[in-house]
Amino acid sequence: MQQTEIETAFAELLERITGFHPAPIGRDLHLEKLGLDSLAKIDLAVAAEDRFGIAIPDEELERFVTVGDLLDYVHRATA
Amino acid sequence: MSKVLRIAIVGGGIGGLTLAVALRQRGIEADVYEQAPELAEIGAAVALSANSTRELRRLGMLDALTAVSTEPSELIYRNWQDGGRIAAHPIHENMSYQGICGAPYYGIHRADLQRILSGALGGAGLHLDHRLTEIRDLGGATSLSFANGRSVEADLVVGADGVRSLVRRFITGRDDTVYSGTSAFRGIVPVSKLPTLPDPKAIQFWMGPDAHLLHYAIGDDAEYVNFFAVVEYPKVWPHADKWLESIEPGEAVAAFEGWHPAVIEMVAQHLPVRWALFGTRPLLHWNRGGVVILGDAAHAMLPHHGQGANTTIEDAITLAELLPGTAPSGLARLFAKYQSLRRARTRKIQRSSWITNALLHLPDGPQLAERDRQVVRFPKNFGWIHQFDALQTARDAMQTQLQPAPPHA
Numbered sequence A: 001m002q003q004t005e006i007e008t009a010f011a012e013l014l015e016r017i018t019g020f021h022p023a024p025i026g027r028d029l030h031l032e033k034l035g036l037d038s039l040a041k042i043d044l045a046v047a048a049e050d051r052f053g054i055a056i057p058d059e060e061l062e063r064f065v066t067v068g069d070l071l072d073y074v075h076r077a078t079a
Numbered sequence B: 001m002s003k004v005l006r007i008a009i010v011g012g013g014i015g016g017l018t019l020a021v022a023l024r025q026r027g028i029e030a031d032v033y034e035q036a037p038e039l040a041e042i043g044a045a046v047a048l049s050a051n052s053t054r055e056l057r058r059l060g061m062l063d064a065l066t067a068v069s070t071e072p073s074e075l076i077y078r079n080w081q082d083g084g085r086i087a088a089h090p091i092h093e094n095m096s097y098q099g100i101c102g103a104p105y106y107g108i109h110r111a112d113l114q115r116i117l118s119g120a121l122g123g124a125g126l127h128l129d130h131r132l133t134e135i136r137d138l139g140g141a142t143s144l145s146f147a148n149g150r151s152v153e154a155d156l157v158v159g160a161d162g163v164r165s166l167v168r169r170f171i172t173g174r175d176d177t178v179y180s181g182t183s184a185f186r187g188i189v190p191v192s193k194l195p196t197l198p199d200p201k202a203i204q205f206w207m208g209p210d211a212h213l214l215h216y217a218i219g220d221d222a223e224y225v226n227f228f229a230v231v232e233y234p235k236v237w238p239h240a241d242k243w244l245e246s247i248e249p250g251e252a253v254a255a256f257e258g259w260h261p262a263v264i265e266m267v268a269q270h271l272p273v274r275w276a277l278f279g280t281r282p283l284l285h286w287n288r289g290g291v292v293i294l295g296d297a298a299h300a301m302l303p304h305h306g307q308g309a310n311t312t313i314e315d316a317i318t319l320a321e322l323l324p325g326t327a328p329s330g331l332a333r334l335f336a337k338y339q340s341l342r343r344a345r346t347r348k349i350q351r352s353s354w355i356t357n358a359l360l361h362l363p364d365g366p367q368l369a370e371r372d373r374q375v376v377r378f379p380k381n382f383g384w385i386h387q388f389d390a391l392q393t394a395r396d397a398m399q400t401q402l403q404p405a406p407p408h409a
Helices: A003-018 A038-052 A058-063 A067-078 B014-025 B050-058 B062-066 B093-101 B110-121 B166-172 B251-255 B261-267 B308-322 B328-360 B368-376 B378-386 B390-399
Strands: B007-010 B031-033 B045-048 B074-079 B085-090 B106-109 B132-137 B142-146 B151-154 B156-159 B177-190 B203-208 B211-218 B224-231 B244-246 B273-280 B291-293
Touching: A003 A038, A003 A067, A038 A058, A038 A067, A038 B328, B007 B014, B007 B142, B007 B151, B014 B031, B014 B050, B014 B110, B014 B308, B031 B151, B045 B050, B045 B110, B045 B211, B045 B308, B050 B062, B050 B093, B050 B308, B050 B378, B050 B390, B062 B106, B062 B110, B074 B378, B085 B093, B085 B368, B085 B378, B093 B378, B106 B110, B106 B211, B106 B224, B132 B166, B156 B166, B166 B291, B177 B261, B177 B328, B211 B261, B224 B251, B224 B261, B251 B261, B273 B328, B308 B328, B308 B390, B328 B368, B328 B390, B368 B378
Parallel strands: B007 B031, B007 B156, B074 B203, B156 B291
Antiparallel strands: B045 B106, B074 B085, B132 B142, B142 B151, B177 B224, B177 B273, B203 B211, B211 B224, B244 B273
């Protein structure tokens, strides 16, 4: 998948889960700053799994600090 | 007229029986295949929280449950050594819990719950002594073979066959169980044998270094206490095919040396075995062809939120509510909706139960202050688990169409 496509789809997921629509998405934005604690990150991960057809294991999820970390993972997993 | 769906449920535990009863309430018959020659739940007791008792009430079972259950007086967290109360939250007192969560919190013997569920089914469609040995995708239907030599075909197979699910293996093609590095001693003790136990009607966590003990009362008069004592070993579980192993007399007492006398009174009971605590890794897909899983088969979790049985009942209700009107050709759509309703919630509880283990087992030291703050906030932080309404959530989801599939990249 193209980076821009991922970012657009990801922004929709983020808005659905946090009610917040960052435009444009800041890669350096901390997930925690978006109100995503470790359990809310699971909501985002499961939504991303369903949307992109990839698996995001808990161990990976724990490592994601910024929006960019998650976008990079999705990009690699869908490549 | 659409063809009647042939439904086979693998497993006659809490999940399989709840699903069969909920389907019958909706005018749908299903066959339940249970490996045991008689219904005999293992695992002593279970705590049913509002997220499941509200569903069992809708199935018309509340009076029967109330007659054999105890609602804990309070949820209390205690220090392992001196028994000091670190946090306490009212449950039965002033009907606090029901006021907040909309349904009761019940400690009940598993055998009683199973008797009530199977009684509601009246024995119809329940096939004992059917141990599943093979599942085959026939393209449009699924065949199940059993150790007793029988085979059946079904349009929809629901695997409610627990943490070691054979049905899950058919779906994922691998073993998804994960051993936690923790094990438990468990038992049921008459309250009369626990003279030093404070607040015997409460549900209580005794928290200490590398271990904890949880207990709550069961029965209609709180005459028994069910306890569950968890330790941080063995690091590797040495048995491939079993999750129980025999222990030496006195082993559990040795593990809790120096703990409060009430804890010792419990673990000093005759405890013949140690239970390995397994979970499953979160799964991307809960279905394959006409086969789907629920409960521990789909999302086995550590017991620290007491949610294994409760989320299983939620799964069963969700599936039952989505199912009416589904033709064989509509199963893929049904499964997508079921998964989308269940996967995030159960994964969060799985994850949170795993994290809670560490919280309950902290060594004495500076981290305890933060832990104590967390157990004080427990009802606020975890209200989302207990207040959940599975039936209403499924109904709401049926009002909204499935999102159109994303275009292929």
